[in-house]
Each structure stands twice: as C-alpha cells, then as structure tokens.
Amino acid sequence: MKSIVIPKGYNYIGVFLTLDCNYKCSYCINDYSTLNKNRRHLSCEEWIKALNRIKGNVPVTLQGGEPSLYADFIYIINNLKPELDIDILTNLQFDIDEFIKAVNPNRIKRNSPYASIRVSFHPEAMNLKKTLTDVCKLLDKGYSVGIWGLLHPAHKSEIMLAKEKSEALGIDFRTKEFLGFYKGKLYGTYRYESACNGRELLKCECRTTELLIAPDGHIYQCHSYLYNGYDSIGHILDDDFQVEYKYRPCNRSGQCNPCDIKIKTNRFQEYGHTSVSIKNIQTQCVNSKIS
Ligand code: SF4
Ligand code: SF4
Structure with a gap:
C-alpha cells in the first residue's frame, strides 16, 4: 500500500483499538457521546498493514477506551515496523507478567520528556497499591512508564496522595486538568x-493536528466526530488516503x-x-x- 506521510504541524496519532473500557468512571470524557460501540474492529493484520504505511516522526499512540481489551494488543505492539515509535495510554488492568514476557521494553521507549506508557490512575475504580506495585514492576524491567492523575474536583485529595506515594517510590506522576x-x-x-x-x-x-483512527479504521477530524460517528474524512486502508493539514x-x-x-x-x-x-x-x- 502507499505510504501515508504525516504533515509537518501534526502532533499526535491516536489509534483507538477499541472504545470499550473495563471501567465506567463517572467523569469519563468518552461519555460525551454514545460512543457508537457497535462499529466493527479492524483485525490485527489490518491494523499492521494500515499503520505500517505511516511515515513521519510522530509516535503512534495505542489507546481506547482501554487498548489492552483489544484481543491482539500485544501482536500489534510486536508487529509495527521498528521505525514507528509506540506510546500507550492505559489503565494498566492487564496481566503485567504476560506483558513483560511478550514485549521488549526497548520497543516502547524513545527520547521524550514523558513516559511512553502513560497509566491513568482513576481513584473511583483503581486500587492505588496494586497500581504502584505494577508500575514499579514495569520500571524494574526497564519500561518507560509514568502515572497521570486527573484533578477532578471530587478526587483532588486522592490524586495528590497518589502523587506523593508515587514520587516516594521514584515514579513520575503528573496531574491533568479536569475537563468538562x-x-x-x-x-x-x-x-x-x-x-x-x-x-x-x-x-x-x-x-x-491529530490523526485520529477509530476501531473500524475510519479517520475523523476530531474526537467529537469520532465518538459520535459523524462523517469520516477517510479510511486508513484506502490506498489513496493521505493526511491533509487543512x-x-x-x-x-x-x-x-x-x-x-x-x-x-x-x-x-x-x-x-x-x-x-x-x-x-x-x-x-x-x-x-x-x-
Ligand atoms: S478508565 Fe478512562 S476510558 Fe475507562 S471509564 Fe475511566 S476515564 Fe473512561
Ligand atoms: S471539527 Fe467541529 S466539533 Fe470538531 S473540534 Fe472542530 S469545531 Fe469542534
């Protein structure tokens, strides 16, 4: 297939492997829509064919929903061409030991001012002790991983406590502004x-400035269009599709x-x-x- 060249000015490539999530946080930004969950999911072979067309310096971010719920999550990590940098946004609710066995830490690592595996910590749903244990395990094995906490007005104190405990363990913990x-x-x-x-x-x-690819391969001009399934601007498996900065x-x-x-x-x-x-x-x- 023809290469897809990422234009100068682009800042992000979001690969929504699935919109499903194992949690239902009350403040989830995905709740701005019906999510259109019934769309088909590309197979892992289709994702590899599609994403390996990409040329440029912008990392490919595997996200969702929770991307590890996509059955062939690890296959995708291990089959993307080496020239593509990989980032992952996750709530880390997968089998860490299986992940460590299957994925080379150097495959998800690059020279950047933030971690490549970005764990979102959600106090409504997640256990802090388990999250810290899993993150420490990944760090010990050489993965680039950090935690992000959302400063929701109802959870600020829990997030600040999580930050304090993380930093005491040498974990990079960053906060994100609550939106909505x-x-x-x-x-x-x-x-x-x-x-x-x-x-x-x-x-x-x-x-x-973002290439946003939905689970079925359609490409949308923003998150609102993607979540609601409004008109797409192309499909990642269309040989003639090119990203336009316009x-x-x-x-x-x-x-x-x-x-x-x-x-x-x-x-x-x-x-x-x-x-x-x-x-x-x-x-x-x-x-x-x-x-
Ligand atoms: S873990 Fe993230 S995607 Fe899942 S429900 Fe919570 S905020 Fe939404
Ligand atoms: S395309 Fe429309 S809905 Fe989407 S971010 Fe732009 S103005 Fe908002």
Missing part, C-alpha cells in the same frame, strides 16, 4: 470556551470535545498547544439546543 462540567461549572482551560458549552451548534472551519467546514462547534479545544502541552511538552484551530465561527446557530 461538574456541579454546573465548566472546568478546564480552553482556547475556544464556547465551543464546548453544549448550548448552540455554530458553523465554522476547523483544522486538526481547514474543513464544521457545523458542530458548541459540541466540541474538551480534549480538542483545551490548551495543553504538545509532544515536546511545550505549553500553549491546542489540538484544533477554529476560524470563521458564525454567530448564527444551526440549532438552538443540542439534543
């Missing part, structure tokens, strides 16, 4: 705050996923990046209320 509504208040630092207020749908033009029309500003419009760090850990750029937002709404 809690008790009627919108949390998060956004470039376009009105774009996720859920009140009105506005027309605009939007350009992404503005596309959208009539759903107002329903943006907070992930796409928050101000955050880019892959070089430089603060001030936003996944999408939105321009020409029209003041007249398409719908007065989002259903």
Whole structure:
C-alpha cells in the first residue's frame, strides 16, 4: 500500500483499538457521546498493514477506551515496523507478567520528556497499591512508564496522595486538568470556551493536528466526530488516503470535545498547544439546543 506521510504541524496519532473500557468512571470524557460501540474492529493484520504505511516522526499512540481489551494488543505492539515509535495510554488492568514476557521494553521507549506508557490512575475504580506495585514492576524491567492523575474536583485529595506515594517510590506522576462540567461549572482551560458549552451548534472551519483512527479504521477530524460517528474524512486502508493539514467546514462547534479545544502541552511538552484551530465561527446557530 502507499505510504501515508504525516504533515509537518501534526502532533499526535491516536489509534483507538477499541472504545470499550473495563471501567465506567463517572467523569469519563468518552461519555460525551454514545460512543457508537457497535462499529466493527479492524483485525490485527489490518491494523499492521494500515499503520505500517505511516511515515513521519510522530509516535503512534495505542489507546481506547482501554487498548489492552483489544484481543491482539500485544501482536500489534510486536508487529509495527521498528521505525514507528509506540506510546500507550492505559489503565494498566492487564496481566503485567504476560506483558513483560511478550514485549521488549526497548520497543516502547524513545527520547521524550514523558513516559511512553502513560497509566491513568482513576481513584473511583483503581486500587492505588496494586497500581504502584505494577508500575514499579514495569520500571524494574526497564519500561518507560509514568502515572497521570486527573484533578477532578471530587478526587483532588486522592490524586495528590497518589502523587506523593508515587514520587516516594521514584515514579513520575503528573496531574491533568479536569475537563468538562461538574456541579454546573465548566472546568478546564480552553482556547475556544464556547465551543464546548453544549448550548448552540455554530458553523465554522476547523483544522486538526491529530490523526485520529477509530476501531473500524475510519479517520475523523476530531474526537467529537469520532465518538459520535459523524462523517469520516477517510479510511486508513484506502490506498489513496493521505493526511491533509487543512481547514474543513464544521457545523458542530458548541459540541466540541474538551480534549480538542483545551490548551495543553504538545509532544515536546511545550505549553500553549491546542489540538484544533477554529476560524470563521458564525454567530448564527444551526440549532438552538443540542439534543
Ligand atoms: S478508565 Fe478512562 S476510558 Fe475507562 S471509564 Fe475511566 S476515564 Fe473512561
Ligand atoms: S469545531 Fe469542534 S466539533 Fe467541529 S471539527 Fe472542530 S473540534 Fe470538531
């Protein structure tokens, strides 16, 4: 198949192996949608054929949902071409010993200011002691792994305690801003705050810096489009598909996923990046209320 060249300006490649998760955190950002879970999943051979087309310096991030729930998660790690760097976003609820037996730690390691295996710690669902034990085991075996905790207003103290305990063990623990509504208040630092207020749908033009690939191989212009299964911009197994760094029309500003419009760090850990750029937002709404 033809190579897919990642344009300069792109910052992220998200491979959503599955949207399923073994947990149901009350604040899960995926709950912004119905998730359209009934879509088909690419086979592991299809994923390898598709992802090995990618050319560029942006790592491929295996994520979900929980990516390890995809049956051939390890096959994918072990069969991606060596030129592709791999990152993993996980809640670490898989068999760590099997993983250590099957995956060479050097395969998921690169020169970067943050860990390649990024464990999200969710106090609502996860046991801190077990999480720390598993992360220490992976670190001992040479994996690049760190923990991220979400500063949800209802869980701040648990997250800060987890950070203290992690750091005492030499684990890199970072916090993430909570995004979304809690008790009627919108949390998060956004470039376009009105774009996720859920009140009105506005027309605009939007350009992404992310290649987002859904479990069925369709590619979407943002998280909101992917989760809701709106029009895709191509398919990763289409031989003619190429990534274009360009503005596309959208009539759903107002329903943006907070992930796409928050101000955050880019892959070089430089603060001030936003996944999408939105321009020409029209003041007249398409719908007065989002259903
Ligand atoms: S572990 Fe992550 S993906 Fe799963 S329910 Fe919790 S927040 Fe959502
Ligand atoms: S404006 Fe919002 S909903 Fe529309 S494409 Fe951009 S991020 Fe997605």
